[in-house]
Structures are given as C-alpha cells and as structure tokens.
Amino acid sequence: MLSTFISNNYIRKNIALGWPLALNALLMQSMLMIDTLLVSPLGEVSLAAMGIATTIVSFILGIQMALANGTQLVMSRAVGSGSPSKLSNAYWSGMLINLSVAMGFWLLLSWLDQDLIRWLTDNKTLYIEIGAYLDIAKYLVLFTAITQVITAMFNAIGCSKTPFKSYLIELPINAIASYLLIHGFNEWQGLGVIGAAIGSVIAISLRMVFLTACLKYQPELTLSFTSQFSVFVNNMKLHFIEIFPVAANVTMLSIGATIYQLLYSQLSINAYAAITVLMPWIRGGTQFITSWAHASAITISQAIGSKKLDNLTADVDISIIMAVVLSVCSCGLFWGLSFVIADIYPGLDPETYLALTTIAPLYILLPFIRGYNTVHGHILRALGKTTAVFKINFTGQWLISIPLCGVLILYFDASIFWAFAVMPFEEAVKALPFRYLARKTLKEFDHTQADKLI
Structure with a gap:
C-alpha cells in the first residue's frame, strides 16, 4: 500500500512538472514557425532567406537550451540538498557559462555572418536578406541565454508553470509585433524579413523582464552571491565539466x-x-x-x-x-x-x-x-x-x-x-x-x- 502511494505521488509530481515543460517546448518551437508563416506572403526569396536564417538561430538556441538543461540538473540537486549557497552557486555558474557561450556566438554572427551565409547557400539574391535578419536576430542569442537559465531555475524548484506563463505572454506579442513590422500598417510598408527579427527580439526581451521579476519576488529564494571567488571559480569549472557533454x-x-x-x-x-x-x-x-x-x-x-x-x-x-x-x-x-x-x-x-x-x-x-x-x-x-x-x-x-x-x-x-x-x-x-x-x-x-x- 505504501509503495503504491509513493508511486502515485511520484507520478503526480512528475506530471505536474512535465505538462508545462511540454507546452513550453511546443510554444518555443512555434515562435520561429510563426515568423516563417508571417513572412511567406513576401514570396519565395524572403521565405528561403528566413528558412536559412532561422536554421542558424535554431541551432544556436538548441545548444543554449542543452546547457540550461545541464544546469537544471545541478540546480535540482542543490534544491534537494536544501542548501541556498549551493543553489546560488549553481545558478550563477550556469548563467555565466551560458552568457559566455552566447557572447561567443554573438561575436561569430557579427564577424563571420557573410562567410557563414556563403557556406550555407550560393544564391546571391538571399545574401542581403539573410544578413539583415541575422544582424537583429543575433540579440536573441543574448536574451535567450538569460531566459533559459532562469527557466531552468523555476523548473528545478518545481515552478514550471511560471515559464509557461512567460511563453503565453511572449507568443502573442511576437505574432502581433512581427506582423506589423513585416507588413506595415496604414501607409507604412513595413520592414519585411527584418521586421520578423525585431518582433522576436521585442517579445523575448519582455519575456526576460517578466521572468526576472518573477525570480526576484519568488518567496524563500535567495540568489545573492556570497562565495569566495576562488571557490566559485572551482564550482563553475566543475559545473562546466558536467554540463558540457549535454551540450555536446x-x-x-x-x-x-x-x-x-x-x-x-x-x-x-x-x-x-x-x-x-x-x-x-x-x-x-x-x-x-x-x-x-x-x-x-x-x-x-x-x-x-x-x-x-x-x-x-x-x-x-x-x-x-x-x-x-x-x-x-x-x-x-x-x-x-x-x-x-x-x-x-x-x-x-x-x-x-x-x-x-x-x-x-x-x-x-x-x-x-x-x-x-x-x-x-x-x-x-x-x-x-x-x-x-x-x-x-x-x-x-x-x-x-x-x-x-x-x-x-x-x-x-x-x-x-x-x-x-x-x-x-x-x-x-x-x-x-x-x-x-x-x-x-x-x-x-x-x-x-x-x-x-x-
């Protein structure tokens, strides 16, 4: 009887954690799908440019999510241990690692974007639109680094509904902003493919603000940095060693x-x-x-x-x-x-x-x-x-x-x-x-x- 109760309790806990995670993943995938759908009336050239650009961005976001998932496991162990200092160290280690990787990709997209585009396609008519989209979309990489780690924190403490709510805010804002910026309104003609990138950046930045505010006012959660620098550096090194194979x-x-x-x-x-x-x-x-x-x-x-x-x-x-x-x-x-x-x-x-x-x-x-x-x-x-x-x-x-x-x-x-x-x-x-x-x-x-x- 006891084992049945434990099993049922375990299942209930995982279901409560799992369904927002599933909807989060579906909503995150739908963001780039919405942009592609909104760009499709502009014609095949714009749609092809959007497809290639979003392939690059999706690849980077996938690596960031993997790093955050690794951090999520470390933070979950810290939650189980009941040690605020361990949880704080795990959070800041994950945040610095993810931001460092994001900055590396941002620099790569800033310096080598044209080389990358030429490697992916030899259609010169696409170069300008792909480059214009990536010039804006590269900021998604920075904002996503922050939101993914905060999301991992909420998941680790069992509050997976909060990230789900943030996607419910982000998705309609992204759809409305992108539509207006792509196609324009009244007599303004809009920005085309660039508008899709700007709309996405606006939406994810608002999501980042929402998640940061929720994290700040989360009861009984203290993320103040109190460790000695040498101890923290060692913790971050061990943290990276564990999560790197996940990203790889x-x-x-x-x-x-x-x-x-x-x-x-x-x-x-x-x-x-x-x-x-x-x-x-x-x-x-x-x-x-x-x-x-x-x-x-x-x-x-x-x-x-x-x-x-x-x-x-x-x-x-x-x-x-x-x-x-x-x-x-x-x-x-x-x-x-x-x-x-x-x-x-x-x-x-x-x-x-x-x-x-x-x-x-x-x-x-x-x-x-x-x-x-x-x-x-x-x-x-x-x-x-x-x-x-x-x-x-x-x-x-x-x-x-x-x-x-x-x-x-x-x-x-x-x-x-x-x-x-x-x-x-x-x-x-x-x-x-x-x-x-x-x-x-x-x-x-x-x-x-x-x-x-x-």
Whole structure:
C-alpha cells in the first residue's frame, strides 16, 4: 500500500512538472514557425532567406537550451540538498557559462555572418536578406541565454508553470509585433524579413523582464552571491565539466539530423517531400515523452541532492514504465495521423502519398523506441553519466547509423522504406546499452556517489 502511494505521488509530481515543460517546448518551437508563416506572403526569396536564417538561430538556441538543461540538473540537486549557497552557486555558474557561450556566438554572427551565409547557400539574391535578419536576430542569442537559465531555475524548484506563463505572454506579442513590422500598417510598408527579427527580439526581451521579476519576488529564494571567488571559480569549472557533454550531445545529434536530411535529399523528390512533411510532426509528437523524461531527471536529481536514495530504483522503474505508456499513446496518435495526413496536406503528388504510406509503419513505431531511449538518457544524466550518454549516442548515430544510411542511399540506391528505417534502427541499436548502463549505475549508486555529484 505504501509503495503504491509513493508511486502515485511520484507520478503526480512528475506530471505536474512535465505538462508545462511540454507546452513550453511546443510554444518555443512555434515562435520561429510563426515568423516563417508571417513572412511567406513576401514570396519565395524572403521565405528561403528566413528558412536559412532561422536554421542558424535554431541551432544556436538548441545548444543554449542543452546547457540550461545541464544546469537544471545541478540546480535540482542543490534544491534537494536544501542548501541556498549551493543553489546560488549553481545558478550563477550556469548563467555565466551560458552568457559566455552566447557572447561567443554573438561575436561569430557579427564577424563571420557573410562567410557563414556563403557556406550555407550560393544564391546571391538571399545574401542581403539573410544578413539583415541575422544582424537583429543575433540579440536573441543574448536574451535567450538569460531566459533559459532562469527557466531552468523555476523548473528545478518545481515552478514550471511560471515559464509557461512567460511563453503565453511572449507568443502573442511576437505574432502581433512581427506582423506589423513585416507588413506595415496604414501607409507604412513595413520592414519585411527584418521586421520578423525585431518582433522576436521585442517579445523575448519582455519575456526576460517578466521572468526576472518573477525570480526576484519568488518567496524563500535567495540568489545573492556570497562565495569566495576562488571557490566559485572551482564550482563553475566543475559545473562546466558536467554540463558540457549535454551540450555536446545535443550539438552532435542536431548535426546528425542535418546529415540525415542531406542524405534523404538524394532520394526522389517525392520521397524527400514525404520525409519533410513528417519531420515537424515527429519533433512535436514526442514532446510530451521528452518532457516526462525531463521531469523525471529533475525529481531524481532532487532526491540525490537530499540523499533520499531508498526509492531511487523504484522511481526510475516508474519513470521508464510511464515513458513507455506515453510512447504507446504517441504511436497511437501517429497511427491516426497516417489516416488523415492526405487531408492535412492536400494537393501533393500521388507518389508523395504513396511514399508516406510506405513509411507509415516506421514513423508509427519510431516514438516507442525513441521514448524508451529518451527517458534512459535523461535519467543517466541525473545520475551523473552525461559522458556515457554522449558516447552511446555518438556510437549509435555517427559510427553505425549515418554511415549505414549513406551506403544504402548513395551506393545501393535504396527505397524510401529502407532509408527511413535507419532512424528507428539507430534507436534500437542504442536501447540495449542505455538499459544496461542504467541498471549498472543504479546497482552501484550509493551515498558516496551522491556526495560526489553534490
């Protein structure tokens, strides 16, 4: 009876943490989608420029989010320990690291933007619009560094609804400001693509002000800097050592996803169009699984920080079971999508619909295997195995799956079914190592290991 109560309490706590995290991720993805939608009436040149520019910005924001997620685990352990000084050190270490990385990217976009643009496209008609967008959008990188760390703090203390509210403020402001600045009003013609960048900067700056104010007036949360400088520098060094593999992992997977897309572009135009149509659905359809994994990592990190390890294995088992349940639900949603996707995207060629039908069993199965791996990866990071997670992902993607995909497409001229099958195959390859490492780590995890992490 007691174990049932503990399990139910753990599930309720994770759900309360997880649903705002899922909606946060969906809303964050929708921001750049809104800008793209608003720019589309300007024509193909502006839309192509917007697509390339937002690809660069999204890549940088993904790295910043990964750094913040690593910081989130450190702060969650500090919350569990009940030590205000540890929490303060974790917050300021994460903030300085993220801001330093953001400044590096800002300088890169300031000095090498034209070189980067020429590397991404040889269409000279796009250069001016891409450069103009990046000249403004690079400030998003600075503001996002601050908002991501503050968001991580709220998640770590269990107040994930506050960042959700901030997105509800940011999203309509971004949509309205961007629309007016892109298309103008009355007799003013607007700024075009540059207006989308300015609208986004206005919206995220207001979100930053809102989150900062909420953090300042958060009860019983003191983030004053009281540590000796030498102690803080050492803490920041250890902090970076732990979170760097998280950022490296996300960067590696992002580049790998781009290479997959480049390889798939070598298929027939209809096959590539089918995969392009599916990718946003695959990313969005797994957000609730990912958010459950994030919530599990936060709760487990808090337990490690408080050294309450008696139910650690049981909580991990519950996290995995719930992730499997959510993954099955996601598979069901994708199964339903397979029946209506032709209605959602009318007017495509018959060959494209045939390609979508051909890979339907694969994209229906994919969330199940990916969800299983996602929850294991986040739990292992909470247990301090960030480097091991990176090694498993690197081996599965870069040493096995991407070379296999390249051989199938470029040498054997494989069909879309076998080319797309590499993605669930990659997840299957990683599943057993994730499972083995999680069980081994839990078996060996004790108070000594917890002390090392803290």
